[in-house]
Amino acid sequence: MNCRSYSVFCRRAAICSFAVCLFILAEVLPEVGGAAQSGNGGAGYIRTPVYTEEGVEACLSCHYGETMQAIAASPHGNVTNPATPYSTKGCESCHGPGSFHVSRAHGGKGLPQLLSFGHGPGRSSRQEQLGACLACHENERSGSPMIGFTHSVHDLSSINCSRCHVVHTQTDPNSDASRQAGICLACHRKQKDGHPLIGRKPVDFGAMTCSTCHDVHPPSK
Ligand code: HEC
Ligand code: HEC
Numbered sequence: 001m002n003c004r005s006y007s008v009f010c011r012r013a014a015i016c017s018f019a020v021c022l023f024i025l026a027e028v029l030p031e032v033g034g035a036a037q038s039g040n041g042g043a044g045y046i047r048t049p050v051y052t053e054e055g056v057e058a059c060l061s062c063h064y065g066e067t068m069q070a071i072a073a074s075p076h077g078n079v080t081n082p083a084t085p086y087s088t089k090g091c092e093s094c095h096g097p098g099s100f101h102v103s104r105a106h107g108g109k110g111l112p113q114l115l116s117f118g119h120g121p122g123r124s125s126r127q128e129q130l131g132a133c134l135a136c137h138e139n140e141r142s143g144s145p146m147i148g149f150t151h152s153v154h155d156l157s158s159i160n161c162s163r164c165h166v167v168h169t170q171t172d173p174n175s176d177a178s179r180q181a182g183i184c185l186a187c188h189r190k191q192k193d194g195h196p197l198i199g200r201k202p203v204d205f206g207a208m209t210c211s212t213c214h215d216v217h218p219p220s221k
């Protein structure tokens with residue numbers, strides 16, 4: 001998905017309205033320059049990225065593929081709920097403040113990456129990934145469903161939220177009865193041919209989901 005969306009981006013970049021790019025640059029440069037000036041030039045001086053003013057629109061001007069649009073139709077894109085990402089910082093609610101990223105995308109080198117979810121090289125640390133989601137989902141914040149992931153059976157170094165959840169989609173596969181078991185059984189192979197409760201008889205997981213019986217991360221009080 002990444003490669004495809006980036007190559008689409010590249011093609012788009014070629015025809016990208018130069019005016020839009022200049023506009024974004026104009027937004028970013030004064031702030032970087034201003035930071036450099038106001039710093040006293042000490043070796044320990046660190047510039048801090050800020051949230052973009054344009055929010056989602058700034059991001060979609062480059063990341064405009066279907067996957068990126070899908071999130072608007074998901075619960076996270078629900079603007080009638082004031083606690084959702086789309087009612088707050090948009091894409092940056094999860095990926096972090098994007099002012100430097102936008103200038104990095106224009107060729108700026110050595111600037112920090114945005115939060116990158118998932119597993120493998122180039123991904124952000126597990127703690128950063130969990131922190132981005134749990135800031136809303138494990139703290140008191142009315143409007144966000146509360147969960148109790150920390151210290152649950154799946155709070156293991158090899159497992160983060162995106163091992164089970166997909167957010168760049170209209171419907172998370174866990175809330176789809178026909179798809180949830182597939183996610184669980186990818187790791188719980190033993191349960192595939194015979195769940196201990198039901199004996200050898202295979203369960204119709206299309207009708208009954210695993211989470212009907214297993215509260216994977218029960219809500220914290
Ligand atoms: C000017 C085009 C452009 C804009 C605007 C833009 N991006 Fe990107 N983005 C890119 C390119 C190109 C890459 C991949 C190359 C790279 O690693 O820098 C990328 C990579 C990413 C990544 C992968 C991690 C990383 O930092 O490399 C994330 C996440 C991301 N963008 C999110 C966002 C968000 C959120 C916004 C809005 C604040 C945004 N992008 C705005 C062009 C853009
Ligand atoms: C609710 C949190 C959340 C929001 C809001 C969100 N993302 Fe993401 N983003 C993720 C996660 C998690 C992934 C990993 C793939 C997945 O789960 O779908 C991801 C993957 C990506 C990637 C793939 C880059 C990589 O790291 O390889 C890009 C680019 C990206 N998001 C950009 C955006 C843009 C642009 C928006 C706004 C339109 C946005 N995201 C909104 C959480 C979020």
Ligand code: HEC
Binds near residue numbers: 137165
């Ligand atoms: C800015 C706060 C915020 C952040 C950050 C956030 N969420 Fe949410 N999330 C919400 C709210 C609010 C809802 C409920 C939306 C509704 O139903 O109106 C929600 C709903 C959900 C749901 C249930 C809805 C569904 O899609 O089935 C899941 C799963 C979820 N979030 C996972 C995540 C993950 C994983 C991350 C990190 C990648 C994340 N969230 C980051 C606020 C947030």
Ligand code: HEC
Binds near residue numbers: 134164165175180216
């Ligand atoms: C082992 C798989 C797994 C992992 C890991 C996981 N989840 Fe879930 N999550 C589920 C399942 C299954 C559901 C229930 C879906 C349903 O029944 O609709 C769920 C539901 C949710 C909901 C909706 C709760 C509600 O009351 O509506 C949120 C929010 C959520 N998860 C966030 C997260 C976050 C944030 C992380 C990472 C810190 C995470 N999950 C890690 C499997 C997982």
Ligand code: HEC
Binds near residue numbers: 185187188210211
């Ligand atoms: C990334 C792999 C992975 C995924 C995906 C996953 N699990 Fe797990 N699960 C584990 C590991 C590892 C453990 C802890 C070790 C063990 O008991 O097998 C565990 C433990 C459990 C336990 C407790 C077992 C016990 O002995 O107490 C249950 C129940 C469970 N998972 C259900 C689920 C359900 C339901 C889903 C899908 C929503 C799911 N798991 C998805 C890896 C996974």
Ligand code: HEC
Binds near residue numbers: 196205
């Ligand atoms: C009808 C309710 C029900 C459904 C549906 C269900 N489970 Fe279970 N599961 C149980 C019960 C009850 C146990 C036994 C708990 C025990 O032995 O302590 C169990 C045990 C487990 C264990 C621990 C087994 C072990 O070897 O110790 C895992 C892992 C597990 N289930 C995963 C799943 C997965 C994955 C799914 C979906 C594909 C699923 N379950 C569907 C009720 C259910």
